[in-house]
Amino acid sequence: MTIRSEGVAARTLNRIALGAAFADAHRRTWAILQDLAPSQWQVRYDPGINPPLWEYAHIAWFTEHWVLRHPRRGNAGRMSATLPSILPDADRLFDS
Numbered sequence: 001m002t003i004r005s006e007g008v009a010a011r012t013l014n015r016i017a018l019g020a021a022f023a024d025a026h027r028r029t030w031a032i033l034q035d036l037a038p039s040q041w042q043v044r045y046d047p048g049i050n051p052p053l054w055e056y057a058h059i060a061w062f063t064e065h066w067v068l069r070h071p072r073r074g075n076a077g078r079m080s081a082t083l084p085s086i087l088p089d090a091d092r093l094f095d096s
Contacts, residue, residue: 029059041053058094061087061094064085064086064090065081068083069081069083070082
């Protein structure tokens with residue numbers, strides 16, 4: 001099964017299986033980050049590259065947005081969270 005087909009299949013998971021998939025993704029992401037040397041956490045400024053810690057925070061924000069904040073489609077067709085973020089101003093920082 002390809003990563004794409006796994007993602008499509010995840011759309012039909014029940015609550016328990018979806019929770020397990022999120023936990024697995026979290027573990028795999030941390031495994032990648034734990035292998036970074038301290039110098040790899042900082043990158044030279046480039047408009048196309050974000051620091052690893054920012055990327056991880058971005059992943060966490062998306063997870064919080066879609067799982068914990070109950071997004072709903074508004075009149076303009078845009079999905080908006082119905083609950084606030086745990087981190088103040090996170091929507092401004094991470095909503096891309």
